[in-house]
Amino acid sequence: MISIILLSGFGIINLFVGFLKSKRILLPLSLLFLAIVFGINLLDWNDTKSYFDNMITIDNYAVAFTGIMVLSTLLILPFTQHYITRNDENIGELYALILFSLVGAIMMVSYNNMLMLFIGIEILSIAMYVLAGSDKRSMRSAEAALKYFLMGSFFTGVMLFGIVMVYGATGTFNISEIAGSAEAMGTGGANNVMFMLGVLIIIIGISFKISAAPFHFWTPDVYEGTPTVWTAYMSTVVKTAGVAAFYKLMDAAFSASYPGWMPTLVAIIVLSLLIGNVGAVVQQSMKRMLAYSSISHAGYLLMTLLAFNNFSTSAILFYSFAYSTASIAAFGVLHLVAKQRGSENYEAFNGLGKTNPLMAFAVTVAMMSLGGIPLTAGFFGKFFVFSALIENPDMMWLIVVAVILAAVGIYYYFRVVIAMYLHPVAEDHTPIQSTSFINVMLIIISALTILLGIAPALLSGVL
Amino acid sequence: MITALLLFWPALAALLVLLIKGEGAKKVAFIATLVEFAIALFATVNFVPDATTQFALDIPWVERAGIGFSIGMDGISLLMVLLTAFLVPLIVLSSFKHDYKNPHVFYALVLFMQTGLTGVFVAMDAFLFYFFWEVALIPIYFIAAIWGGARRIPVTFKFFVYTIFGSLFMLAAFVYLYFQTAGTELAAHSSNVNAFYQLTLDSATQSWIFWFLFLAFAIKMPVFPFHTWQPDTYTESPTQATMLLAGIMLKMGIYGVLRWLLPVVPLGVSEWADTVLVLSIIGIIYGSIIAIRQHDLKRLIAYSSIAHVGLISAGIFTLNEQGLQGGVIQMLSHGINVVGLFFIIDIIFRRTNTREIASLGGITQTTPALSIMFLILLMGSVALPLTNGFIGEFLLLSSVFQYNYYFGAVAGLTIILAAVYMLRMFQGVMFGTKSEATEGFADLTFHEKAVLIPLVIMVFWIGLFPNTFLSISEPAVGQLLSIINR
Known part of the structure; x- marks a missing residue:
């Protein structure tokens, strides 16, 4: 709880420090704020408390997810050291918005009431709309922001509609009371049309937020247009918060009506895996590839929602973090490469293994992790997700589909590795400029990915 | 430790x-x-x-x-x-x-x-x-x-x-099997090999698990198709x-079959053994025939490798002791022979810059040491008695004969076909008149001898005293069989 208050306060401080227009103050300050929040957040461990008339509950689930989201932000922000947009004016607002959006993200993992969920999503989203358009002179950035805003607000509206219908059927916004009320309807509310319609509409709303297919259409365009640092944030923290909120909602409020919404969710998962993986294969731009890959990872993450066992929460936590570290490394290096070589295509990475061995190594580890190859965290992420699901014998076919598509994933992730190590350096390719701080961050991120790939129990055991 | x-x-x-x-x-x-x-x-x-x-x-x-x-x-x-x-x-x-x-x-x-x-x-x-x-x-x-x-x-x-x-697919099968195991008080399940060996699944489940695992191992070996x-x-x-x-990685697939496929899903294996044997035997014939038609030395050995692995896989899927023991010893022999042969091809390639059989010839005239070593490794590959290949192929073929007389007869062609492609290769590369490329071909250097002599010693060691190695694996193979037939 203190972390929410602190983050809001720190955000306001950032706004005022922003008058100095000095990144050399703002960046360390923001990192310090985040480190403080990370530490304070951990104090709530094993100390479940409810706030605001039971609107928010800070339990271990909330603390763990807040922890990895704050940590991810901590790992992303150093990449703003170089530049965010072509001319970094008004950067104070950007650093403030990141902190504000984290407030929303934390609410999304600690809500106990549908209204808090809605408010959390809105706080997060509105900050993201602005960040998407923060490269003000770029048409693509403006297009991304407009697209994201129009689609986003439409789907938030849709989701609110669903919440209202569930309220209409149960008479409460509190998620545990909704569960009780649904129980009383018989068959977990699966027979109540208004209730089920509400549940399905909420599923659609959240699916949009985590860019699951078929509500993914905005993803490639918005990811492409948004300044890359914020794309990294969008595809890691926003997704983690969305999936954690989704799981909590389905587990706490709607688990009894599982047969009613399961087919819809299965369809969303299959489509996400299919569209994400197949779409990524045909991309020429690495950024769009990562956008499609993020759609497919939404599919893998959602697979945990089909089984509510003690593996599921660990699986989401582990997978989200594994995916986040890998994505941050990939987007981070892409951010530098794209700015300095003027292209986001695979060719821009040609010969990176020669010119910048460290970056190439970090991207290789990231790609292996995203592809789910052992020695990296991504392998155990996939492993835990499949483990969570396999106790549900009806879903064996889904695992088979996921496995086949995971092999497709290897194909496009390794195109980057091949470009870096096997294609010759183009003549005009000078080494990518970077700072020692960013290099250290890349080492830390790669080390984290490998550490969790060797000793997964460090993270999988916490929930 | x-x-x-x-x-x-x-x-x-x-x-x-x-x-x-x-x-x-x-x-x-x-x-x-x-x-x-x-x-x-x-x-x-x-x-x-x-x-x-x-x-x-x-x-x-x-x-x-x-x-x-x-x-x-x-x-x-x-x-x-x-x-x-x-x-x-x-x-x-x-x-x-x-x-x-x-x-x-x-x-x-x-x-x-x-x-x-x-x-x-x-x-x-x-x-x-x-x-x-x-x-x-x-x-x-x-x-x-x-x-x-x-x-x-x-x-x-x-x-x-x-x-x-x-x-x-192997991973998916492992995850499934893992959830069928009984655990300890610490954990609900266990992925230890012995926990897998204690599983008793019905035969339909074993069938599809079999294919999941077999696919992984068959690609690695590789088994036709x-x-x-x-x-x-x-x-x-x-x-x-x-x-x-x-030399080594291919053995991962065969080892995987021995350790993680046969004892874990014995019912699935007995259900599909015929199919696998047929595939393996097709592989033997197919690999051999294509090897005969090759012009490139490296490709020739690559296809011969498909044929040899086909025989190993046919032998171990017969599930009798000779087959398994033969498979183990043949893994060693094949590793030694194929590494030696690829090295000799590399030696030839480095001196002549070609791997085409047609543009080579007459190398024996100046290279007594190379010729002898090449011949010994080649004979090991053809399974001539006294060499390592003989022990393995004999055990494997005898197991296939015990399993099915007709399968054995077709698989036995491997020895004849191997002699055809290997001797044809030797003839084309080593005998005949010198070509432009092989003019002034130097004999082995010290380094090259240092690699080939240990390999040649092993060819004879396994050929003459196979029991040194067979006795090491025998109890383990016996135990595998007792788990399979439980």
Whole structure:
């Protein structure tokens, strides 16, 4: 709880420090704020408390997810050291918005009431709309922001509609009371049309937020247009918060009506895996590839929602973090490469293994992790997700589909590795400029990915 | 502890080698692999030939989930580890005359690969096995893709995606099996090999699990029709990578069948054994016939390898003791012969710049040492009595005959066909008149002899005293059979 208050306060401080227009103050300050929040957040461990008339509950689930989201932000922000947009004016607002959006993200993992969920999503989203358009002179950035805003607000509206219908059927916004009320309807509310319609509409709303297919259409365009640092944030923290909120909602409020919404969710998962993986294969731009890959990872993450066992929460936590570290490394290096070589295509990475061995190594580890190859965290992420699901014998076919598509994933992730190590350096390719701080961050991120790939129990055991 | 040492020493050495820029990397890598071989010999001497898993180490890895870092060696594992430890120094030595760019990276990857290979052979936990299975793939992919021939990028990429595709199915099967196991008080399930052996699933489940696992192993071996990645990859890879692939990595697939397929899903195996035998025998004939038609030496050996592996896989799926023992001994023999043959091809290629049989010839005139060694290794491959190939192929063929008379008759053609393509190759390359390319062909240098002589000694050792090795694996094979027939 203190972390929410602190983050809001720190955000306001950032706004005022922003008058100095000095990144050399703002960046360390923001990192310090985040480190403080990370530490304070951990104090709530094993100390479940409810706030605001039971609107928010800070339990271990909330603390763990807040922890990895704050940590991810901590790992992303150093990449703003170089530049965010072509001319970094008004950067104070950007650093403030990141902190504000984290407030929303934390609410999304600690809500106990549908209204808090809605408010959390809105706080997060509105900050993201602005960040998407923060490269003000770029048409693509403006297009991304407009697209994201129009689609986003439409789907938030849709989701609110669903919440209202569930309220209409149960008479409460509190998620545990909704569960009780649904129980009383018989068959977990699966027979109540208004209730089920509400549940399905909420599923659609959240699916949009985590860019699951078929509500993914905005993803490639918005990811492409948004300044890359914020794309990294969008595809890691926003997704983690969305999936954690989704799981909590389905587990706490709607688990009894599982047969009613399961087919819809299965369809969303299959489509996400299919569209994400197949779409990524045909991309020429690495950024769009990562956008499609993020759609497919939404599919893998959602697979945990089909089984509510003690593996599921660990699986989401582990997978989200594994995916986040890998994505941050990939987007981070892409951010530098794209700015300095003027292209986001695979060719821009040609010969990176020669010119910048460290970056190439970090991207290789990231790609292996995203592809789910052992020695990296991504392998155990996939492993835990499949483990969570396999106790549900009806879903064996889904695992088979996921496995086949995971092999497709290897194909496009390794195109980057091949470009870096096997294609010759183009003549005009000078080494990518970077700072020692960013290099250290890349080492830390790669080390984290490998550490969790060797000793997964460090993270999988916490929930 | 010895097992852990065997496992981690190459990885440590790899890190060391990475720090040494330039030519020194070769020598350090060679010494490191010799040390590894010494450790493996020490383990062999201390090995008690019974059915137990020895030098075992079992520490929890993901404790809550019952996944352990369990390693250890029974007779089969030991022989495989010994083969790896024996071949890798020779493979490193065989590269001494090559000037690879960035030698420190090259040798570090070779050593790192050795850790992966050893890990596959000593893992006694399903997920650990899978882990090392993939760990072994990554370095070989980079070795082949960075230092390979002109078409290396698409070819190695196909190899990589193909094998990953297969192994993901293995992972899915392991995860399923894992959830069927009984656990301990600490964890609800266990992925230990013995927990898998105690499973009793119904035959329909075993059938599909069989195919999930078989797909992974069959792609790695490779068994017809999953072999399409193999000839190209062998041809495009640098010689050392081809040696690693054919000499050792291929054995991962066969070892996987022995350890993780036959005893785990015996009902599935008996259901599908006929199919696998037919596929394997098609592979034997198909590989041999295509080998006869090859003009490129490396491709010829690549296809001959498909034929040889077909016989091993046919033999072990007969599920009788001769077949399994034959499979184990033939894995050793094939590893030794194929590494030797690929090295000889490399020697010829380096001196003449061609691998085309048609443009070679007359080499025997100036090279007594090379000719004799080539002939011995070739005879081992053709399975002439007194050589190592004879012992393995005899046991394997006799097991296939016991299983089904007709299968045996067709599989037996392998010996005739092998003689055809091997002798045709020898004739074309070594005899006849000198061609432009082979003019002034020099005999073996000291380094080359140092690689080939140990291999030739092993050809005769296994051929004359097979019991040295058969006695090591016999109790373990017996135990496997008792688990399969329980």
